[in-house]
Amino acid sequence: MSAPARRRAPRPGEALSAEDLATLEAGLAAGRRVTVYLREATPSLGLEAGASARVISVDGTTVTVSPKGIDDQLPYEADELRLSKDAPQPARKATKVAPRTAAARPTTRPAVVPPVEAPRSETPVPEKSAPEKSVATPVLAPETSVKPTARPARRTKAQPAPVSVTVTSGPDDQWTVTVSHGAKKLAKPSDVTADRVLRAIRELGDDVASAAVEDKIEAARAAAVERVEALSRELDEARRALDRLKNE
Structure with a gap:
């Protein structure tokens, strides 16, 4: 069995840095559309x-x-x-040239001693100069590169997006329910009655939510009673006016 393919480690500027992550968070907080680009292809999803x-x-x-x-x-x-669609061009590495050390040269010349006069029967022997010493040029060892450790392959299975259920009260005791999957709404808001909302909230066992819904329903009930009383008074007045017209 062949070993899994190693992914190349990102070069500086090729992957998202801590500053880039902070910039993305600021863009999301401001409500802007923020876009990034994939460094490597994902063939299983058809992404290049x-x-x-x-x-x-x-x-x-x-x-x-x-x-x-x-x-x-x-x-x-x-x-x-990464932030850009195309990968940044790698910087060219400067070639290091090993310095050469010139061979040491003698700083002084051998002293020349004038010949000493001697009897004619003897021949003067010339002095020999000291031989020059050579200095070897040091050889620098070539640089070695260290390959980055391969990271394990990324899981391609996506995590499910959160599901939210929102209950909203409107005017005239109207209630709606909205279901969202992540940032996407699954359907249009549907109308529900106040008694069904109150039963569902009580089943959840949240005292704060139950109290808020009960206050809203009680206020709507009081407004309905006032409306019925006002209509009843108007109906009585209309009936009396009709009776007067019949008697005339």
Whole structure:
């Protein structure tokens, strides 16, 4: 069995830094659309390297995105994303040249001693100069590069988005229920009656929520009673006016 492929570690400026993550969080907080790009392809999802993805949320170094063409939200690590579509060009390394040490030269010349006059029967012997010493040039060892340790393959299974159920009260004792999957609403708000809302809230066992719903329903009930009384008075007046017209 062959070993899993090793992913190349990002170069400086190629992956999201801590400053980049802070910029993304600020953009989301301001309500702007924030976009990042994939460093490497994901063949199982049909995503190529450099594919754009809209940022949904940032949690530490984990960035949840919605890639273009994928109707889902996927978590990625910061070193798997970058801000630009194209990868930055690697900087050229300067070639180091080993310095050469010139051979040492003698700083002084051998002294020349004038010949001493001697009897003609003897021949003067010339002095020999000291031989020059050579200095070896040092050889520098070549630089060795250390390969980065391969990280384990990223899980392609996406985490499910959170589901939220919102109950909203409107005018005239109208109540609606909205269901959302992440940032996407699954359907239009549906109307529900006040008694069903009160039963559902009481089943949850939340005293604060139950009290808020009961106050809202009680206020709507009081307004309805006042409305009925006002209509009853108007009806009585209309009947008396009709009786007067019949007697005339």
